[in-house]
Amino acid sequence: MQRLRGFSDNSPSQPGWLSIGNFDGVHRGHQAIIQTLIAQARRQKVAAVVLTFEPHPAALLHPERLPPRLTTPDQKADLLAELGVDVLIEYPTDWDLLRLTPRQFFDQIVVDRIQATGLVEGPNFYFGQARAGNVTVLDEFCRSTGRSLIVVPPTLLNDEIVSSSLVRQALTKGNIPFANELLNRRYAISGVVSEGAQRGRTLGFPTANLEQIPTLLPAEGVYATWCRLPQGSFPAAVNIGPNPTFAEMRSKVEAHLIGYSGDLYGQKILLEFVARLRDLRPFASVAELQEQITKDVATTKHVCNQAPA
Ligand SMILES: Cc1cc2nc3c(=O)[nH]c(=O)nc-3n(C[C@H](O)[C@H](O)[C@H](O)COP(=O)(O)O)c2cc1C
Numbered sequence: 648m649q650r651l652r653g654f655s656d657n658s659p660s661q662p663g664w665l666s667i668g669n670f671d672g673v674h675r676g677h678q679a680i681i682q683t684l685i686a687q688a689r690r691q692k693v694a695a696v697v698l699t700f701e702p703h704p705a706a707l708l709h710p711e712r713l714p715p716r717l718t719t720p721d722q723k724a725d726l727l728a729e730l731g732v733d734v735l736i737e738y739p740t741d742w743d744l745l746r747l748t749p750r751q752f753f754d755q756i757v758v759d760r761i762q763a764t765g766l767v768e769g770p771n772f773y774f775g776q777a778r779a780g781n782v783t784v785l786d787e788f789c790r791s792t793g794r795s796l797i798v799v800p801p802t803l804l805n806d807e808i809v810s811s812s813l814v815r816q817a818l819t820k821g822n823i824p825f826a827n828e829l830l831n832r833r834y835a836i837s838g839v840v841s842e843g844a845q846r847g848r849t850l851g852f853p854t855a856n857l858e859q860i861p862t863l864l865p866a867e868g869v870y871a872t873w874c875r876l877p878q879g880s881f882p883a884a885v886n887i888g889p890n891p892t893f894a895e896m897r898s899k900v901e902a903h904l905i906g907y908s909g910d911l912y913g914q915k916i917l918l919e920f921v922a923r924l925r926d927l928r929p930f931a932s933v934a935e936l937q938e939q940i941t942k943d944v945a946t947t948k949h950v951c952n953q954a955p956a
């Protein structure tokens with residue numbers, strides 16, 4: 648997949664089928680759109696092009712309402728590449744773009760820059776200043792310029808429309824099975840291992856403390872995850888939240904990797920969520936906490952064996 652930052656001289660010079668959107672999470676609904684896009688592009692032997700905006704337009708328009716992201720730009724690019732997208736254009740959102748009327752956006756971006764022969768969108772696609780353009784407007788523009796538009800119906804799961812906000816809601820409630828079902832894969836976070844209180848090792852359970860996590864954190868609690876390292880995949884029992892037993896109220900993300908020994912400080916690691924095991928709680932003694940973590944580790948092994956890496 649060719650990954651372009653905005654429009655440069657390297658922009659695709661050949662016409663392609665185009666989908667425009669934020670695609671945060673690349674969930675089942677996005678996947679349905681992209682699959683249609685790729686089928687059309689392959690049929691007509693042109694490129695499957697995705698135009699996305701980085702940063703999210705909301706970061707400029709109303710930063711206070713910017714939702715936490717589900718995927719980093721790199722994760723999003725990897726997921727789109729896996730689906731078979733040929734060209735990803737990450738447009739560096741600016742006020743000039745946000746001020747374009749729907750007609751200007753269509754003429755300047757869709758027609759002149761990308762030379763789209765057809766478009767694939769979901770029914771809730773809006774474009775142009777103040778989100779004034781919708782799929783009805785887009786359909787008129789496409790018809791009048793001889794382009795095709797396919798509007799993919801919303802993807803439903805348990806009678807609910809799959810959306811990035813539904814995934815965020817599920818994660819915020821700690822509902823990992825539903826979030827993973829909406830995503831059609833495991834929700835994952837990445838972070839860099841930093842130093843903690845150096846207490847974990849004395850408990851018999853060293854925990855890698857993750858910092859610089861750019862995406863949404865699931866609800867507080869204890870989770871079974873798969874941890875991806877360059878040296879392999881390890882089941883990991885993960886604690887999201889404070890350490891109330893030690894009166895440490897700062898919230899952290901810490902992972903005990905089962906079957907691993909070595910130094911992880913400074914390393915970037917990825918955690919894929921498999922299940923939420925329980926709520927966090929204070930324990931009356933360190934021995935009781937150790938007993939509970941021993942159980943959490945056994946459950947994590949079992950859950951991860953049932954859902955192999
Ligand atoms: C699987 C797992 C479950 C945990 N559950 C709790 C808990 O319920 N309550 C608590 O106070 N701390 C819990 N902890 C956190 C420990 O208190 C923490 O790992 C320890 O204080 C080490 O901190 P450090 O990494 O800063 O050294 C848990 C840790 C793990 C790995």
Ligand SMILES: Nc1ncnc2c1ncn2[C@@H]1O[C@H](COP(=O)(O)OP(=O)(O)O)[C@@H](O)[C@H]1O
Binds near residue numbers: 842854902904
């Ligand atoms: N199985 C393991 N799981 C997690 N971290 C491990 C493991 N084995 C060794 N380590 C190392 O030990 C560190 C965690 O030990 P810990 O005593 O909890 O210290 P800290 O409080 O600094 O996190 C990790 O950052 C990592 O470098």
